[in-house]
Amino acid sequence: MVACALKLGRRLSDKLGLMQFLACHGGLGRFTGRRLLFETTVENAGRLQLRHTGPDAILFSELLVGEEYCCLHKLSFQPTTILDIGANIGLGSFYLRSLYPKARITGFEPSPSEFGILSANYADWKECVCHSSAIGDQDGIQVSFAVHPDRTGGQHLVSEGGAGDWDEIRVTMRRVDRLIEEGAVPLPDLVKMDIEGAEVAALTGFGRYLSEVRAFIVETHSPQLHERCLELLQAHGHHILFDDSPRTAAARILLSERRV
Secondary structure: OHHHHHHHEOOHHHHHHHHHHHHHHOOOOOOOOOEEEEEEOOOOOOEEEEEOOHHHHHHHHHHHHOOOOHHHHHOOOOOOEEEEEOOOOOHHHHHHHHHOOOOEEEEEOOOHHHHHHHHHHHHHOOOEEEEOOEEOOOOOEEEEEEEOOOOOOOOEEOOOOOOOOOEEEEEEEEOHHHHHHHOOOOOOOEEEEOOOOOHHHHHHOOHHHHHOOOEEEEEEOOHHHHHHHHHHHHHOOEEEEEEOOOOOOOOEEEEEEEOO
């Protein structure tokens, strides 16, 4: 964690601030809940905003300290257009910027609290735009979405069982193929997806473009969904570059690249 803070912080104050933030995650301090702004060493993503909270610290640890998406180094090309579906506050996008500083990134995050931080981060990053829509297999409809103020990630579409102890809001669902055809987003080279069980629906919403996107990195959330994602991607010409064993009871990551 110290090495990550030293690497990402631009000034001494930024390095120390990140170390203090991560120390709280390690139980060596208390989270204040305030918003933090750091100057970073990442090209074209020089400023990063976080909330001084446990959920943001968990995401920071997973994505930037643990480098959950390090398998992207297996790609045979450098992406120039990226969709980040389930962008949360933008830490996944920030990691992608560290790998591909010239890439244009479009993020999607339906949760209002997370979208507020995401918007602030993207406003400081060149060639990044974000939308508050959910991504799925239907277009333009209103759907129920569950959010929780005290949990990291996990925001999800509400099934017939209801939202439980989560807050339920209404958001607009969009299909990616419609967005591409409208010119709202470019045809991406790479899609990063972490959407808590809606992976198959989102992939279906790419329509014919599923065979044109060059690569997907997808976090799946059940063995059944994982197998279905594998089937869909392989059926559309994708070769599986990385297919890890479950890191929890359900979650795992797969990386695919379309054969050309």
